[in-house]
Amino acid sequence: MSGQAVNASLSRAFFALVRRDILLAFRRRTELLFPVIFLMVVVSLFPLGIGPGPQLLARIAPGVIWIAALLATVISLDALFRSDFEDGTLEQFVISGHPLTLIALAKILSHWLVAGLPIVLLSPLLALWMNLPGESLGVMILTLAIGTPILSLIGSIGVGLTISLKRGGQLLSLLVFPLYVPILIIATAAVMAASDSLPYTQFLGLLTAGLITSVTLAPFAAAAALKISLS
Amino acid sequence: MLSASQIVFERYFEPVFEPVNFDLKSGELLLVTGANGCGKTTLIRVLAGILHPTSGQLDLKAAGMAYVGHYLGIKDDLSVVENLRFMRDFLGTSGTSCEQLISQVGLTRVAEQQARTLSAGQRKRCALARLLVSEAQLWLLDEPYSNLDQEGVELVDILLNRHLDAGGACVLATHGAHRPQWAGTTDYHLVSGAAA
Amino acid sequence: MNVETAKTNKPRKNAFVMFIHKMGSPPWFYNFTGKFIPWFWAIFIVLTVWGLYLGLVKAPADYLQGESFRILYIHVPAAWMSLLIYISMAIMAFIALVWRIRIVEILAMTSAPIGAAFTIVTLAAGSLWGRPTWGTYWVWDARLTSELVLLFIYLGIIGLYNAIDEPRKAARAACLLALVGAVNLPIIHYSVKWWNTLHQGSSISLMGGSSIDTSMLWPLLIMAVATKFYYGANLLTRARVKLLEQDIRKAWVREVLKEKNG
Numbered sequence: 001m002s003g004q005a006v007n008a009s010l011s012r013a014f015f016a017l018v019r020r021d022i023l024l025a026f027r028r029r030t031e032l033l034f035p036v037i038f039l040m041v042v043v044s045l046f047p048l049g050i051g052p053g054p055q056l057l058a059r060i061a062p063g064v065i066w067i068a069a070l071l072a073t074v075i076s077l078d079a080l081f082r083s084d085f086e087d088g089t090l091e092q093f094v095i096s097g098h099p100l101t102l103i104a105l106a107k108i109l110s111h112w113l114v115a116g117l118p119i120v121l122l123s124p125l126l127a128l129w130m131n132l133p134g135e136s137l138g139v140m141i142l143t144l145a146i147g148t149p150i151l152s153l154i155g156s157i158g159v160g161l162t163i164s165l166k167r168g169g170q171l172l173s174l175l176v177f178p179l180y181v182p183i184l185i186i187a188t189a190a191v192m193a194a195s196d197s198l199p200y201t202q203f204l205g206l207l208t209a210g211l212i213t214s215v216t217l218a219p220f221a222a223a224a225a226l227k228i229s230l231s
Numbered sequence: 232m233l234s235a236s237q238i239v240f241e242r243y244f245e246p247v248f249e250p251v252n253f254d255l256k257s258g259e260l261l262l263v264t265g266a267n268g269c270g271k272t273t274l275i276r277v278l279a280g281i282l283h284p285t286s287g288q289l290d291l292k293a294a295g296m297a298y299v300g301h302y303l304g305i306k307d308d309l310s311v312v313e314n315l316r317f318m319r320d321f322l323g324t325s326g327t328s329c330e331q332l333i334s335q336v337g338l339t340r341v342a343e344q345q346a347r348t349l350s351a352g353q354r355k356r357c358a359l360a361r362l363l364v365s366e367a368q369l370w371l372l373d374e375p376y377s378n379l380d381q382e383g384v385e386l387v388d389i390l391l392n393r394h395l396d397a398g399g400a401c402v403l404a405t406h407g408a409h410r411p412q413w414a415g416t417t418d419y420h421l422v423s424g425a426a427a
Numbered sequence: 428m429n430v431e432t433a434k435t436n437k438p439r440k441n442a443f444v445m446f447i448h449k450m451g452s453p454p455w456f457y458n459f460t461g462k463f464i465p466w467f468w469a470i471f472i473v474l475t476v477w478g479l480y481l482g483l484v485k486a487p488a489d490y491l492q493g494e495s496f497r498i499l500y501i502h503v504p505a506a507w508m509s510l511l512i513y514i515s516m517a518i519m520a521f522i523a524l525v526w527r528i529r530i531v532e533i534l535a536m537t538s539a540p541i542g543a544a545f546t547i548v549t550l551a552a553g554s555l556w557g558r559p560t561w562g563t564y565w566v567w568d569a570r571l572t573s574e575l576v577l578l579f580i581y582l583g584i585i586g587l588y589n590a591i592d593e594p595r596k597a598a599r600a601a602c603l604l605a606l607v608g609a610v611n612l613p614i615i616h617y618s619v620k621w622w623n624t625l626h627q628g629s630s631i632s633l634m635g636g637s638s639i640d641t642s643m644l645w646p647l648l649i650m651a652v653a654t655k656f657y658y659g660a661n662l663l664t665r666a667r668v669k670l671l672e673q674d675i676r677k678a679w680v681r682e683v684l685k686e687k688n689g
Contacts, residue, residue, distance in 0.1 A: 020321075028308065083306075087303070087304060087306065088300060088303055089304040095280065095298045097295065097296070161604055164591065165590050174583045175586075178579040179608070181576055181618065182614045221607055224603055225603055231281070283527075
């Protein structure tokens, strides 16, 4: 096959996989809602636990929403490779001769579309609950839009490593939360800066740099992790 | 098409089987037999490139590989047609239509049903249809006869003969209740590493 | 399409790789390191006694922090080691993943608990020092926070290694995680440092401020060297035990055990 034909067949495989994963997710619509509901429940616990004082809530809003987003992502991560691992589809992917890195990237993309994007879309409601100042809402949504794909990307490495374990989920959170620290710090700093009417674009720049770096590196690590888990 | 020299795979620091050597050519069938636990599945997975051999050389010169293992790789939430269509798009093959392949393996009646509703034998047939979708030259079959009725066993043999006739090759692992009839068959009796 | 082929049979000329491969032979490694270990332990003990004597008895008290600064002789070398061991583990993890050498896998994996122990010592000494200095055992100081995250990463690696049954698969998975952590650690370190200045955290640091007198510096350097010998001795001792455990049914282990018993 010529180079062009190979590229065409790879991109066809990539989109076929994304399409299949989204179709599968919609065949299990209720499960699709769990992380979203979880996110809402966690955020609603904070006013209940801390008190409804609007000033205090506004102060902690960026941190609360972001931490809830981290938790919701980790909850949903297990679904990233679990079913393909357990029913043997992952083995079929390895045999196909398509690079596993590309397959991992396709699966991460579909994971973000079904688990990360709803978090971004839901954030205005969460911001309203947490009394987040109106002017920083846009920045909040932006940080989530740039940041949640990073969570899926880094998370995919952790899932790849723990997928062969029966109770991988518990270990998974220990593996990925430390790696999420920089994203949490930068994203919340951006929203807080916007709340205080300070410049915040440099933080968004850092997040974007993080996104580009993790798009380039994480799929390779995830593919290597999957290979190890299959052995 | 596929040659192995001194292939060893260790688990828990013990070789799973005695070093494996063979040279499989186009139109040949390698029939791997042996008792339960002698490492047939492991060997097939090594040949498939899923497991990395601890030592030894594997040389593969085939246009595509297809594999049917214990886990069939069929999505429960998709119908038979959807499963095959996905594999076709994913692999980028474009031969016979999926509907025709489904009728070849005798699943036309359940083609639109979700795979979760199928019996174990029907699922196996679906996996066999995927072999055909792949249009691969080399087949790796791990216990292809299990769960199949008499008609299904014959179906495997028919598909296998046609594949080998067309210049394909196949490594087939079985515990030996049924053996396919093919002139170019080499028997390979796998010996457990623990026996040494 | 070509299936990856095992590289173990090919002869190699590069001296470094030759050495690695020689180290890769379990009996050779076992006997070779056996000669060093007692010396490592001895040097470690002598240096520690000497360093602690100079640091805890001889060195004058700090004019700002008083006697409490002496915790520095434990805290700082431990902090250095917590990072140095991570770097050493990550390098070995890389070698283990690329060349699939079992002994390097073992060395990388036995480094993790030692590194985690040094991280815990760093955190404990840091918070003991915090009590007289900040008036509390824990402050979200940049260095302590980074060490805490480092500890979590170490625990993740140890947890993953122990969770997977097949030892070599477990080692490969944990080695990969160690490498991922190595890429992330600098980012975590700088983001935490920056986060700390952003939220106006405590600015008094164990190392900062007063210029260090040479009589205070010597014990620190001696302790830094002592901890390296401790790492070497502990690592090799653990790795040898692990090797015996894994090869329990191999002939060379039987010979070793026969020598020991008879």
